[in-house]
Amino acid sequence: MEFTRRETLAIGGAAALTFVLPFRANAAVEDLVNEFTGGAELADAGVELTAPEIAENGNTVPIEVAAPGASAIMVLAAGNPTPPVATFNFGPLAASQAASTRIRLAGTQDVIAIAKLADGSFARSAKTVKVTIGGCGG
Numbered sequence: 001m002e003f004t005r006r007e008t009l010a011i012g013g014a015a016a017l018t019f020v021l022p023f024r025a026n027a028a029v030e031d032l033v034n035e036f037t038g039g040a041e042l043a044d045a046g047v048e049l050t051a052p053e054i055a056e057n058g059n060t061v062p063i064e065v066a067a068p069g070a071s072a073i074m075v076l077a078a079g080n081p082t083p084p085v086a087t088f089n090f091g092p093l094a095a096s097q098a099a100s101t102r103i104r105l106a107g108t109q110d111v112i113a114i115a116k117l118a119d120g121s122f123a124r125s126a127k128t129v130k131v132t133i134g135g136c137g138g
Contacts, residue, residue, distance in 0.1 A: 033124075
């Protein structure tokens with residue numbers, strides 16, 4: 001089988017994108033986390049993320065986040081074309097620092113919750129959700 005120079009370049013470019021795009025998506029998530037936290041260390045305890053292990057439909061995936069004493073919770077979907085899902089802000093009169101919603105997931109991916117706690121520290125939790133039917137056109 002012979003390839004023209006153009007076909008060879010096209011195949012090489014497609015192979016390069018296969019390796020570069022996932023790394024850039026993860027870099028975008030890391031950039032968003034750093035912007036939210038100011039580069040602070042993240043604790044593994046302090047925020048609870050509830051999400052299904054398997055979602056039959058990526059269009060409506062129910063999630064719940066809770067972080068007692070948090071002033072804000074940011075939710076990211078690492079594999080979506082646009083990773084930021086929601087940021088919940090809680091004032092001093094909030095009865096609880098918890099929220100629930102339904103999100104759209106493009107496919108199997110990690111859902112990440114970052115909480116800014118009252119003492120200025122940050123906590124992180126993540127769950128992998130396996131999606132059988134993608135929600136973002138998949």
